[in-house]
Amino acid sequence: MNFHIVTIHAIPSPQAVPLAAACLKVYLDSRPDPGYSLNVSCAEFFSGTSLDEICDAILTQAPDIVGLPVYVWNRAECCAIVDKLRSKAPDLKIMAGGPEVTADPLSVLAAAPFDFLVVGEGELTVAEVVDRLATGKDIDDVAGVARMNAGKLQLSKRAPIEDLSILPSPWLAGLLDSHIASGVVWQLSRGCSFGCDFCFDGMGDRKVRRYPMERLEAELAYFVKRDVSQVFVLDSTFNQDVKRAKKLLRLIAKKAPLVHFHFEVRHELLDQEQAQLFSALTCSLQIGLQSADPEVAANVGRKFNRDDFVQKIMFLNEHGAIFGFDLIYGLPGDTIDRFRDGLNFALGLYPNHLDIFPLSVLPGTRVAGRAESLGLKFITAPPYTLLESPTFPVADMNAARRLGAACDIFYSRGKAVAWFNGILSALTMSPADFLEQFAGWLIGKSGAEPEESGYGDEAIWQLQREFLSVLFERHKLKRLLPLALDFVDYHYHYAASIMAVAPEIRPLTGAKLMTTLLVKPVSTRLARFNYEILDLLESGEPNLPKLHRDLQTSASFAVIYPRGGEVFTESIAEPYYRLLEMIDGESHTTDLVKSLGLPLDEAQEFLEFAVEEGIVGAQPQAGR
Template sequence: MKTLLTTLNSKYIHSSLALRYIKSYCEDEFDINLEEYTINQHSDDVVAELYRQQADIIAFSCYIWNIEQTLEIISLLKKVQPDVKVLLGGPEVSFDPIKTMEENPSVDYIICGEGEITFKEFLNKLTTTGDLSIVKGLVYREDDKIIKNPPRPVIDNLDEIPSPYQSMEGLENKIIYFESNRGCPFNCQYCLSSTLSSVRYFSLERVKEELLKFIKAKVRQVKFVDRTFNCNPRRSLEIFKFLLENKPSDHEMNFHFEITADLLSDEIIEFLAKVPQGYFQFEIGVQSTNSETLKLIDRKMNFERLSEVVRKLSKPKNIHLHLDLIAGLPQEDYQSFRKSFNDVYQLRPGRLQLGFLKLIKGSGLRIREKEYEYIYTPMPPYEVLANKKISYSQMLKLKMIEEVLETFGNSHHFDYSVEFIEKNFYESPFDMYESLAEFWEQKGYYRYSHKLESLYEYLQEFYQEYCQDKEEIFNEILKFDLLLGRRKVDLADFLNKYEVEDYKSRFKDFINNEEMVKEYLPELTDLSSRQIQRQIQVETFKYNIFDIINDFTKDIREDYTVILFNYYNKENLLNKALFKEIDL
């Protein structure tokens, strides 16, 4: 019997951890193939690929981002290969499997919950007695009926599951997803993890063995999918220390963790300050700072402590911090969300993600949707459009704010320019992004994509319409932001240019002067003058940029300043040029 595991990942660089677990658990008894596709591929093409496999059973891993296309593919496949048996698993089908099978006659089986043991038992019974009634966690068809077996208990000893990464084949240039535990200690009502009451751990020996495998395989990124990586502080510190002790010296690599910041002890924070730049990334879920909202969603958080921890983690500038907010939570109206946004933004994380609540099947908020008068999309991803505290119109405004936040904030191409606008013309960051969103919508810029060069001009346009003061200074800051991020760029016409007298000969003298190169560009001393020229750019500013960025609200007078931008070794998390003032 030929068995195929498959799924539609959201991006090519993603990989399915769930399917690799199932394959590793079953392959001592069964020959199982694994093929991964993406939601960006045409359904017809995926059907053709699956048909060529001529499998007897195809099992699909289902999530909110792929369920609709998966069902379309299954329906088409059954038309051309009617004898193939189709099994679904994953969170999107685990909570209403009978309804899913009633609405989709092409689906033959569904596995609810953890799939390793259930799938293996399913294959065993299918290939021997055919009696599926004793396979816990399975839903199946029998004659004209749909039978749902009793649920399967979770796996207590996770080390019983063989490594999903016994082979690294096919994972080149892909993100590796990894878990050191399953479950979550919290009970957040918007999350499926609230349906599991405890945390189970893989042994530290097993975890370390797997991590060493990734390091030796020269993987670029490992993402821990643990819902709260640091729920056991001592254990998380031991893993952090292990990763630091084994940091590869022959290739770049990073590890991404979802953590609860207010659980981090000062001991762990002190240790994390020693981690090399870019080696760790932290995603921290804040979701809201409204105490009533947090109580209703059963989320425990000490925001004062979280803020303290984030500031301490930010100080060494060695770990990328990604903080999350969710719009549409209970009792969070527009003004309350404004406060939550400002509370988190003032922590200046590397990324502030403004997400929108999804009423996921099986979650507490989905069960209580009528109580909060939720209006949401009936099809996946079940995104909230409005509730009794926030209107659809306001949610649309937040959508536009999210777009300009991504474009001008999280991109980090405009850091100094955005902060200058905020500090000089707005009471809060949210107010600034609200105005920028209004401008973006009025101009219709949200309707299409843009070249990066155009975005600088659009921000200048916004400034001229909404700020109308200190325009010449802002133009200089915008130019500075552009030069920090773009190697050897020609300045656009809307940016002011100032020439140093006899610039070409002075610049030539500078790059040919060994003492000057040693002082200003010590890491480039082994390069020829021609090579040095390719790695740097020199521009003149009418105002002293250093004075401006040290105090955005300070009155600035003309003070011509020449700045050297060094693109050779961008030793910072944001990959920006190093810069110094020089005297040509």
């Protein structure tokens, strides 16, 4: 019996990991001998790959059963693949599982000729199905299987797996080693107890089950041993069990202090100790704000207290933890004014990024069940996006989408958290007003609706500088513009430095510095400022009017570079700035120094410092 599981990812990314397929394979492979030959294989593709290519690759495996994990992003492609497979291999058994299947089995069966679906968690159901099919037995009474019978849906649900310790780890089995280099999706639990009306995670019995701590410790050690760079923690609410969360954070700090972790947390459960533990790690937190209006939150089964939210977020800010928010527009009872207020509220709390989405009326959720009575009009196929509601007409949905795109470009991609509120204070503008004007300016400039995907980081930096120049002139504040641009420029170079991958460079000492071709790593950034940059950095959040009164214009030159996991900024004299500018891996250092009229001994002392810090270095030798 050949069972072939095919995963279609949305896009190449560190999170494009076939975790569901690997969980099925490792469970099936780990069982005692089932009494027949079973081969479980897995394949991965990306959305947009030729369907004929995928089908041919599947059939090359000569499978008896094909399984497809179905998600919002691949539902249409999975259904089209089934149609093609059915025409090419009529006797092939084809099944599907995943969130789309569990939420809406009837419409999935209506959309494509699947033999059956696996609803809910798949390990136990798939094992029973495969055993029965391999031995010629019927699967009609298998719990967790959905199929059509005499034109009606036949489904007997299977209870969630209570004890997750019976499930072996696909990571520890080595099934996902090829993905470790780009990133790890680390599942700590299953289920969600909160049950927000717009989300499918908490449907069912709303019971959270957690993997044993021993397994998690072993997996973490496995990741560290294989030099994983980042881990996406798959846990609907990482800090729901506060004691367990703190234990894991201490474990990570001890075993993987340099690995970047991504967590999803609930603000209600945060405390000072958690904030301190998070800030000690290389990590980022995602917090589901969704709506800052208590009435709108209540409409979807959530409670929201602004004062409590602010207090908990201040814990994170006080300790320097990095975090972002999710914000949804178009929830039942939401309006464009309430959304704008939520946007102002969110950005006033200094999130590192703000992810803004329209409501998706997902099958199987309470919002979908009430959609007709709520007057929601939405796309009935993936991604199920809301089109309009009685309180959020089409024009307002478009306005909110435009605000979201402007925020993505200017604030989140523009790395604006450190200076955004300070600059808006000088302009006496709210975030929503500012972003609306930016979106309008961008449309006038490009002739098209703003889309974050259309801009690179450097292009966004230049857009920020250009728009702020226009705005400060419009507000008759040109005297403050040089200060504003200094903050914008510094944080662009800071982000570029920390994100760059520096090439290997050879350290040098003594006279060799003057006779070797030196290079600057891409992580070394050179920047010129209107004011002494160290004075600006010491000022904290930019108070432009005060800085303009207190500081004198004084051009400064700086080198910004990473070392030991931190980013350093050195203010240097202009001649040494020019020397660093000229170092290109092709010009002899002695010639550069002489052309600038620098004393050789002083230049050598500076370059020794630059090499020691990793600001410059020697070209790697061939073969090294």
